[in-house]
Each structure stands twice: as structure tokens, then as C-alpha cells.
Amino acid sequence: MTRAEFLTRLRRGLNGLPPETIDEIVADHEAHFVEAAAAGRQDPEIAAALGNPERLAREVRVEAGLSRWEAEKTPSNAVAALVALIGLASVDILFLLPLLVGVVSVLASLFITAIGIFIGGGAALVAGPFFGPPGGPLVAILIGIGLMALGVLMAAVTAVLTIWLVNFLVWFARLHYRLLKPALQQNESGEI
Numbered sequence: 001m002t003r004a005e006f007l008t009r010l011r012r013g014l015n016g017l018p019p020e021t022i023d024e025i026v027a028d029h030e031a032h033f034v035e036a037a038a039a040g041r042q043d044p045e046i047a048a049a050l051g052n053p054e055r056l057a058r059e060v061r062v063e064a065g066l067s068r069w070e071a072e073k074t075p076s077n078a079v080a081a082l083v084a085l086i087g088l089a090s091v092d093i094l095f096l097l098p099l100l101v102g103v104v105s106v107l108a109s110l111f112i113t114a115i116g117i118f119i120g121g122g123a124a125l126v127a128g129p130f131f132g133p134p135g136g137p138l139v140a141i142l143i144g145i146g147l148m149a150l151g152v153l154m155a156a157v158t159a160v161l162t163i164w165l166v167n168f169l170v171w172f173a174r175l176h177y178r179l180l181k182p183a184l185q186q187n188e189s190g191e192i
Helices: 003-013 019-038 043-050 053-071 075-088 090-130 137-188
Strands: none
Touching: 003 019, 003 043, 003 053, 019 043, 019 053, 043 053, 053 075, 053 137, 075 137, 090 137
């Protein structure tokens, strides 16, 4: 692979990141080509030492997604981090996907159940006193408030568990990145 092919594939893989970030990363890799060429190496050898440009781009995208998630824990940042993680760890995700689908399904079920309990508690609070429950209107009101509180508690616990899941996946991505980091550091130090 030539220098131009490598840099074009790298730039294409970084598409969607801020232009200044893309330019900086491409310039860094171009500098590796220049330094190695000055040492007498050919483009194909340099490109092979740098690795797959699409893989490098995925790693950069994962790092960007994880940084956004750590800076601001929003649903869109969580989705971006998960999508980037899936792109980087596609082989591992084949093993994790069934487990991940199961965990996400349980969390979604808990959240839907929490909403149902909250709505049921609201209905008991509003309608209970008019239908004469066995303990009187005060019992109906307390049951309604209790069910609503239980719904809020379940939703809060589900939110905490979801944050833990995303943090675990971020940790998992960082673990992969750390496993790859020695090779990347070697490349960045000019030992191509």
C-alpha cells in the first residue's frame, strides 16, 4: 500500500470527526511515512508497520466516543460510545452480543414495568378513594403513593444499572485499547 492509499483510507475512516482532528491525525501518520522514508524504508513496509488504516480510524473513533461519554453522560453520547465500541470489538461483540442483548432487554423490561407501576399508583391515588377500598379512602391514597414511589425507585435503579452497563462497556473498550496501545506507542515513537 502506498502512502497516498494509506492516508486516504485513514481519512475516510475518520469521516465524521471534527476536521481539525482528522487533519492532525493524518498529519501525524504522514510524518511517520516521511521519517521512515528518510531512513530508507519503502511505503508498503511503512504502511504494514503502521497497521490497518481502518482499524486505526476505529480506535480513534472509540476514543472520541468514550471521551464524550466521560465528559457528559447523555443518551446520545452513550449510543455513540456503544456504536464505536461495536465497530472496534466486532469479533468480541459476537460473543458478548447475546449477553448484552439479554441485559439490555432486562433493563428495558424493568423500566417499562416501573412506568406501569407508577401509572397504576397514579390511578389508585386518583380513583381509589371513589371506589371504596376495604381500608377506606386513606388506604387507597397511601397505596397509590406507595406504588408511585416504587415506580420511581425502580426507574432510578434501572438508570443506575444502565449507567453501570455503559461504564462497563467503556472499561471493556479501554481494555482493548490498552492491549493494542503498546504497538501503537511503538509506532508513534518512530520505531516502524
